[in-house]
Amino acid sequence: MNRTFSEEDRRRISEGIREKYRRVASDPEGHFRYPTGSAGLERLKYPEEQLRILPEEVRASFCGVGNPFSLGPVQPGETVLDVGCGGGVDTLLAAAAVGPEGSAVGVDAVPEILDRARRNIDATALRNVRFEQASAESLPFSDGSFDVVLSNGVLNLAPDKPAALKEIFRVLKPGGRFLLADQVLADGVAGDGAGGIDTWAQ
């Protein structure tokens, strides 16, 4: 499938998504049919042992579509980037997994949700983790910065997926790995571009 969007289309998509997630930032539960909060974490089979370090108020900010950690271990000492980190649950779990010799960074395009993520750090004992504002298509990191890039339910929202994938590739170290949970089209969609654009953030 090869659909390219005009500048105007991309702007509408990005603004629609940001508006949606601004509302999610204050209360994720109830805005989605997506797995959210503690119930969402359980539904997506995050082990309780892994979640132990996160208090309920942090778990409540979870919004995702899968458990990228089930794709393979994140090792002590590694550097991890979470693209589209939202409230930062995956970022915080990664920070716990890499330990004090490693570090985790979460990026998101929506500043309100980053406020929530930063408050979430304070609710844990983790100090090797930070959050920055950025979109997947333009990551503010040098080439080869990370051992692991995580992404959970984010790329489906990116209007320019090739650009996002190129950026993720660029910031990975050679040999580094990209672990993602996402939603993919089961079949081709009808060619009605206008309708498709308006539903990107649903």
Add this chain to the structure above:
Amino acid sequence: MMRQAGFADAEIVEPTQFDSSPMTRGVLMRARRPSVHSYRNRESAVPDLFKPYDEFFETVYRDGALDRRSKFLIALGASLAAGCEP
């Protein structure tokens, strides 16, 4: 799209059991940025091309006047001095 971006070994590992709509499927995927060492990326390359190279390499590094370990250490020192990428 993954391969076009440069990723290797891109694979859909398993479904997540959560589908956000009738048109979409939840999946877990992973991919790797290839290592700089060409011999590690050779699974899909032409194996015959590297056979003479491997044989030459083994001949050079075989135990001789210096043992294999010493030869590797010399090579490591030379590559560090030359500023070769790991």
